[in-house]
Amino acid sequence: MKRLNSKGFEMSFTWIFAIxxxxxxxxxxxxxxxxxxxxxxxxxDAKVAKEISILFNPLETGFEEGKTSSFTLASNSRIINNCNxxxxxxxxxxxxxxxxxxKWSTANVEVGSLNKYIFSNDVTxxxxxxxxxxxxxxxxxxTDLIYITSASDKYCFINSPENIENELSNLNQANIFxxxxxxxxxxxxxxxxxxxxxxxxxxxxEAGSVLKNGETVYFETDALMYAAIFSNSELYECxxxxxxxxxxxxxxxxxxxxxxxxxxxxxxxxxTLIQLQAYASSAESSGELEQIKTLxxxxxxxxxxxxxxxx
Amino acid sequence: xxxLKKIFPQYRQAxxxxxxxxxxxxxxxxxxxxxxxxxxxxxxxGLKNSATALEEKNALLIVxxxxxxxxxxCGGAYGSDRVNCVDADKVMVLSQKMDIYxxxxxxxxxxxxxxxxxxxxxxxxxxxxxxxxSIKIKSSTDNNISGKYxxxxxxxxxxxxxNGVVYDNCDIAKLLVSYNEK
Numbered sequence: 001m002k003r004l005n006s007k008g009f010e011m012s013f014t015w016i017f018a019i020x021x022x023x024x025x026x027x028x029x030x031x032x033x034x035x036x037x038x039x040x041x042x043x044x045d046a047k048v049a050k051e052i053s054i055l056f057n058p059l060e061t062g063f064e065e066g067k068t069s070s071f072t073l074a075s076n077s078r079i080i081n082n083c084n085x086x087x088x089x090x091x092x093x094x095x096x097x098x099x100x101x102x103k104w105s106t107a108n109v110e111v112g113s114l115n116k117y118i119f120s121n122d123v124t125x126x127x128x129x130x131x132x133x134x135x136x137x138x139x140x141x142x143t144d145l146i147y148i149t150s151a152s153d154k155y156c157f158i159n160s161p162e163n164i165e166n167e168l169s170n171l172n173q174a175n176i177f178x179x180x181x182x183x184x185x186x187x188x189x190x191x192x193x194x195x196x197x198x199x200x201x202x203x204x205x206e207a208g209s210v211l212k213n214g215e216t217v218y219f220e221t222d223a224l225m226y227a228a229i230f231s232n233s234e235l236y237e238c239x240x241x242x243x244x245x246x247x248x249x250x251x252x253x254x255x256x257x258x259x260x261x262x263x264x265x266x267x268x269x270x271x272t273l274i275q276l277q278a279y280a281s282s283a284e285s286s287g288e289l290e291q292i293k294t295l296x297x298x299x300x301x302x303x304x305x306x307x308x309x310x311x
Numbered sequence: 312x313x314x315l316k317k318i319f320p321q322y323r324q325a326x327x328x329x330x331x332x333x334x335x336x337x338x339x340x341x342x343x344x345x346x347x348x349x350x351x352x353x354x355x356x357g358l359k360n361s362a363t364a365l366e367e368k369n370a371l372l373i374v375x376x377x378x379x380x381x382x383x384x385c386g387g388a389y390g391s392d393r394v395n396c397v398d399a400d401k402v403m404v405l406s407q408k409m410d411i412y413x414x415x416x417x418x419x420x421x422x423x424x425x426x427x428x429x430x431x432x433x434x435x436x437x438x439x440x441x442x443x444x445s446i447k448i449k450s451s452t453d454n455n456i457s458g459k460y461x462x463x464x465x466x467x468x469x470x471x472x473x474n475g476v477v478y479d480n481c482d483i484a485k486l487l488v489s490y491n492e493k
Contacts (some may be wrong), residue, residue, distance in 0.1 A: 012325070013325065013329070014325060014328050014329060014332065017329060017332065018332055018336075021332075021333075021336045022336075025336065025339055025340055025343065028340070028343065029343050032343065032344075032347040033347075036347060036350050036351060036354070039351070039354060040354060043354065043358050043361075047358075047361055047365070050362075050365050051365065054365060054368055054369045054372060057369065057372035057373055057376055088411050089415065113417075114414060114415045114417075115380070115415050115416060140381065140386060141381045141384070141386060142381060143380075143381065249408075249411065250381055250382070252408075253382060253401060253404050253405060253408070256404040256407075257398075257400050257401055257404050260400050260403060260404055261400045261469070261470060263472070265470040265472065265477050307477065308388070308470055308477060309387060309388050310388060311386040311387060311388055
């Protein structure tokens with residue numbers, strides 16, 4: 001570079017060439033490094049999502065009524081819960097997004113699972129999460145429902161029936177309160193009588209409806225009541241449809257079992273099981289659960305009095 | 312070109328410098344490309360190992376709980392509620408439905424094998440059941456479960472009838488599962 005006078009410099013072609021190519025290399029390297037970092041983030045998100053999905057396996061209950069556990073992630077994270085009803089079982093879809101270098105990673109990788117039913121808000125944010133599982137019996141055990149809540153979301157159950165209060169107290173989950181919590185402003189209020197709370201539950205004899213964010217969903221059994229409380233309505237309806245698909249297939253297994261074991265022990269449950277299967281396969285929303293529950297109660301009684309019970 | 316060099320002798324020198332610089336820049340670019348490729352390779356190989364480790368972890372956790380899933384479990388069909396009890400009739404039916412359940416648990420093979428009394432392996436079919444000792448619920452090969460597999464002890468129960476009397480017949484068995492390696 002040559003100094004022309006006090007006002008400026010003359011630049012040789014060599015310098016211009018070096019600067020242009022140098023900048024190009026810098027940009028190229030920057031893009032490459034950011035792409036690698038992005039791939040690393042996506043891989044990390046996918047790994048976390050898969051790990052979360054695997055973490056739910058030990059929650060499969062035997063005959064106990066409810067189980068709670070917790071897990072803590074390395075950084076502040078979002079668990080994105082989704083569901084679809086395609087295929088024989090539908091699919092549970094989990095993806096995660098982590099807060100790294102001052103921004104949320106894009107939740108690109110979805111981890112799917114056919115045998116899990118997870119209920120939560122569509123996005124649950126935090127570092128520590130509580131998971132609570134409860135078997136869903138309709139009338140036989142269909143699966144275990146899993147509820148995820150962030151430790152930062154505190155739920156307060158007001159005027160809950162005694163059985164619910166006892167169950168929640170025994171669970172001892174740190175973000176669920178059943179007593180003396182109505183004055184706390186940062187808690188999500190779940191009311192079993194009255195209105196004006198964040199979540200309003202109409203509960204009678206293990207059935208009823210849940211009003212949340214202006215939308216009403218219906219439940220039968222306590223397991224589905226918790227599901228309706230802890231999830232948004234769209235996810236709840238999707239999971240209910242998936243549960244009915246599983247009920248349909250399990251009914252078929254029991255129908256075939258009756259036929260298969262009729263030599264040693266006949267049980268007269270097939271006509272009602274076929275009816276249950278038909279109801280389950282045609283169920284489109286939680287509003288149809290009531291009639292399926294009525295039938296499932298009849299089947300359960302028949303099973304109890306059968307010479308050989310099926311389940 | 313020749314005329315240019317004659318008129319401007321510094322032209323040749325500049326061309327040489329540009330060439331030198333081009334080589335240096337090319338070397339730097341190549342270095343970064345290679346470094347990037349190496350980093351990418353390192354990342355993907357780590358991912359592959361992680362995926363296999365996660366599959367193993369998944370299978371390990373599933374095998375301990377699979378017997379309690381509704382498609383396998385005895386429930387209350389054999390008297391009181393039993394944990395880790397597999398209903399033989401149910402899994403025989405299930406083995407015929409693997410077109411529907413093939414991806415359900417994300418496992419490669421699932422088999423229930425009686426361990427006592429110790430006899431030569433007889434795979435259950437609808438024609439020889441219950442005079443057999445191994446129910447292949449999901450099978451990727453015709454041979455015995457092979458490769459990396461995990462096992463858990465379970466009770467295998469079915470109803471039997473003798474002289475008009477129905478009774479519960481339970482055997483000690485192993486639930487074997489294998490998983491896909493990435």
